[in-house]
Amino acid sequence: MKYIVAVIQPDRLDEVLRILEEKEIHLVTVSNVLGRGRQKGISEVYRGHKEGGRLLKKVKLEIGVNEEFVKTTVDAIKEGARTGHIGDGKIFVLDLKECFRIRTGEVSEVAIG
Amino acid sequence: MIKRIKRWIMGGAGFLALMGVSKMGFAADIVTPVINTGDTAWVLISAGLVFLMTPGLAFFYGGLVRKKNMLSILMQCFMLMCVITLQWVMFGYSLSFGPDVHGWIGNLSWAGLHGVGITPYVDYSATIPHQTFMIYQCMFAIITPGLILGAFAERMKFSAFVVFSLLWATFVYDPVCHWVWGVGGFLRNSGALDFAGGTVVHINAGVAALVCALVLGKRKGYPSHMSPPHNLPFAVLGAGILWFGWFGFNGGSALGANGLATSALVVTHVAAAAAGLTWSFLEWKLSSKPTMLGMITGAVAGLVAITPAAGFVDVMGAIWIGIGVSLICYFFVAVVKTKFGYDDSLDAFGVHGVGGIWGALATGLWATKEVNAAGNNGLFYGNPGLFLIQLKAVVITIAYSFIVSWVLLKIVDAFIGLRVSEDEERIGLDLTQHRESAYTMLD
Numbered sequence: 019m020k021y022i023v024a025v026i027q028p029d030r031l032d033e034v035l036r037i038l039e040e041k042e043i044h045l046v047t048v049s050n051v052l053g054r055g056r057q058k059g060i061s062e063v064y065r066g067h068k069e070g071g072r073l074l075k076k077v078k079l080e081i082g083v084n085e086e087f088v089k090t091t092v093d094a095i096k097e098g099a100r101t102g103h104i105g106d107g108k109i110f111v112l113d114l115k116e117c118f119r120i121r122t123g124e125v126s127e128v129a130i131g
Numbered sequence: 132m133i134k135r136i137k138r139w140i141m142g143g144a145g146f147l148a149l150m151g152v153s154k155m156g157f158a159a160d161i162v163t164p165v166i167n168t169g170d171t172a173w174v175l176i177s178a179g180l181v182f183l184m185t186p187g188l189a190f191f192y193g194g195l196v197r198k199k200n201m202l203s204i205l206m207q208c209f210m211l212m213c214v215i216t217l218q219w220v221m222f223g224y225s226l227s228f229g230p231d232v233h234g235w236i237g238n239l240s241w242a243g244l245h246g247v248g249i250t251p252y253v254d255y256s257a258t259i260p261h262q263t264f265m266i267y268q269c270m271f272a273i274i275t276p277g278l279i280l281g282a283f284a285e286r287m288k289f290s291a292f293v294v295f296s297l298l299w300a301t302f303v304y305d306p307v308c309h310w311v312w313g314v315g316g317f318l319r320n321s322g323a324l325d326f327a328g329g330t331v332v333h334i335n336a337g338v339a340a341l342v343c344a345l346v347l348g349k350r351k352g353y354p355s356h357m358s359p360p361h362n363l364p365f366a367v368l369g370a371g372i373l374w375f376g377w378f379g380f381n382g383g384s385a386l387g388a389n390g391l392a393t394s395a396l397v398v399t400h401v402a403a404a405a406a407g408l409t410w411s412f413l414e415w416k417l418s419s420k421p422t423m424l425g426m427i428t429g430a431v432a433g434l435v436a437i438t439p440a441a442g443f444v445d446v447m448g449a450i451w452i453g454i455g456v457s458l459i460c461y462f463f464v465a466v467v468k469t470k471f472g473y474d475d476s477l478d479a480f481g482v483h484g485v486g487g488i489w490g491a492l493a494t495g496l497w498a499t500k501e502v503n504a505a506g507n508n509g510l511f512y513g514n515p516g517l518f519l520i521q522l523k524a525v526v527i528t529i530a531y532s533f534i535v536s537w538v539l540l541k542i543v544d545a546f547i548g549l550r551v552s553e554d555e556e557r558i559g560l561d562l563t564q565h566r567e568s569a570y571t572m573l574d
Contacts, residue, residue: 027557029356029557032352032356033356052572060558060562060566061566062566062567062568063566063567064567074558075199075572
């Protein structure tokens, strides 16, 4: 099992979700995040004072999948999120030790889908 | 002399004013017009009410855009409050209401408010100070370009917005205002009725909005990848402020605290109610559930449509105008816009343009002298002629606003560029145009 974390441009979320859905990957957690990469952020100015940690708004997706879905998922995110401009984001693939479905008590590969 | 008096009343001076004016008629220029404290108080308060509509509009529109563009909408509205106010006192008022030049425009003799003092200017309002009338009209000049920004929201460069708005106020709003309301204006002389700005404000701005949507093009991702309104409660708050302010917009246009003001205020309220209700029922019937956004859109459309008609129609007329506007605007917003694919982002044309056209034409249907002797009878009261006059005013306003707005946009585009870059559009106008965020994410 793998845990896939992707940080993408907020305006690409719709497209990424659509493609994931198309590939029958329905389970996903989405959150708003702030961050910076090579693109760097834009500082804000309030009454003449520069402020802000120069962070940009991004969207983070988290998806737990079985091995055979890893490539499909990563490809789907890459396809939907890519614009070719700096700031398109990153995808991280982590090993996933265990997974429980709370309602049924199922574990691991059965629980994850 | 009868004709002269009639002309004065056409200015909306109301019944109290009429008494003052007819007395004036005999003594010509010797008698100083008397300031009526009630009239003056009401018009001053109305100026405040109409002023508040622009911040109200800011929240109405602001709630409908995405988070990252909230401040850009608020900022554009506040910018207009500052820029157009100065434009108005420096030369805009003079172009709009100053001494007539061949029916087309006012001359510049009132520039800098020269000669516009506290003595009433009888041709516009015999019972209130001239400056009261001027500042009341100023608020209309501010909100009109504000309505347009709904069409180019989320993608226009701030600098281009400022220049375009200033040019538009000068070359579109001021002339059309003069035609319809200025003494000597050719549409006013032709007998076209526009109580509080159906043609001057709503058709004018609505058509300019359509032109903006066409010239600037769609937002990135429209229509498949658009987020829903980021804060509907703000939009509802804004709509509430607009409804409240509209009592001054239409009621104040009687330019006196009198029966006509009451009649205008009552039909304004009734039309908004009828339109809000109609829109809700339409949604309930056609798209499953009545929505909050639909309700406020309908109410605002009703307020738009009754604007030219208030002061000329009775309550039943107002109800029909309210029902009619929701039917027509719903069709434009839900069907026509989708079919043609133009990105009138916040439906500035769909509500103000289309609703204004309906209102101006409907004035030609339901106007009755029973409500306002200084008005006229419409088609349903045996006078088809008025409908044709209204139609003429509508067509002329549409044509003028369309062409001149187009030219102004092309000029601004050539010198400054209208749109922000794709990257800036994606990051949002708040951060890229103003270096601020409306909402923090951490703390």
